Amino acid sequence: MRRILLDLTQLPLERTGVGIYAVNYVHCLQSLAEHGEMHFLVLDDDKELLASARAVPGASVIALNARLFRRFAFRVLLEQVLIPMIAISRRMDAVHSLHYSFPLLSFGRFRRIVTVCDMSFFLFPELHVPVKRVFFQFFIRRLARADGLLFISESTQRDFEARFPRPGPRKAVIHLGADLRRLAQAPDPAVLDALRRKFDLDDYVLYVGTVEPRKNLIGLIQAFEQVAERHPGLKLVIAGKLGWDYDDVLDAAKRSPVRDRIVMTGYLSETEKHALIKAARLFVYVSFYEGFGLPVLEGMAAGVATITSNLSSMPEVAGDAAPTVDPREPAQIAAAMERLLSDDGERQDVASRGLAQSRRFTWENLTHRSLGFYRQVIAARR
Incomplete structure (x- = not known):
């Protein structure tokens, strides 16, 4: 039986892209009869992930001290x-790291699989x-050492291969998903009513995501x-937590001629976001x-008309189902909104x-395909 260690x-405790990916992946593993022997490394302050991992049939969960391992030096x-030691002592077939960085040494004893979430650290370094x-450029440059990407x-x-064109590890594209069942449901009336009262909301256009330069919120405000x-x-x-270098966004909102109609909610729970x-x-x-552009998918899955960018992965997610615009042109964004x-x-x-x-x-598709990829990478070592 395959032994997989999922790191x-x-x-972070406040869920955004990779955190939402991890939570849904582990949740889907709970309902699969055949997933190999899963071992999870989780920090002990992450109660949601701990509970979800422990609900996976036959899984082993290693809870680590968050006060220690949320510090950068101890994370390294x-x-x-420690992860190579755990993997070797437990005779793991593979270690899957979800967020770029991974054990650089395996001593030939286990396969290293890494999820590459984006290439923005190279394409837009000024936005980080x-x-x-x-830190992340260092690890991305060394992904050729991994066994599966x-x-x-x-x-x-495409962005990765344009930057690193040499043949490397086995690769696969596995799209993220949305919780279609949950997003199709009506919102909790009490939660929605509380949000409407708190932020004085009736009719509104919505953005959900981190407040940071890459998200083009100044362009959205201008539109x-x-x-x-x-x-x-x-x-x-x-709607979203403050990331970094957000002062220009806050300033644009405060200086806007319609500033009294721009609402910034801060971080929201999944229930509030829904x-x-x-x-x-x-x-x-x-x-x-x-x-990937997970919020684009969530907007569409909720049955809400969605407008997105014509750059990078967003047209791949939207297909022909959402208007795509040049995000560098606020007038294009405004025209799509007006229409x-x-x-x-x-x-x-x-x-x-x-x-x-x-x-x-769907997350179910991601889960099945990820397990299949594990099998391919592990089989390739023999």
């Missing part, structure tokens, strides 16, 4: 020394904190300013670059096509 120690020690940029979009694989006069009751809701998405008139996500705000029939058509498109991306 879940790199995940964990990854480069210097320490993170140096999983890319979350074809776009990300909203262009449509706001024709839709006097409409608000722009920016409620806001379901009640939005439009979902707009016009980032400069994404490895859907003013035409109820077209907005409903876009919403219906988005819902159909979203069904192509």
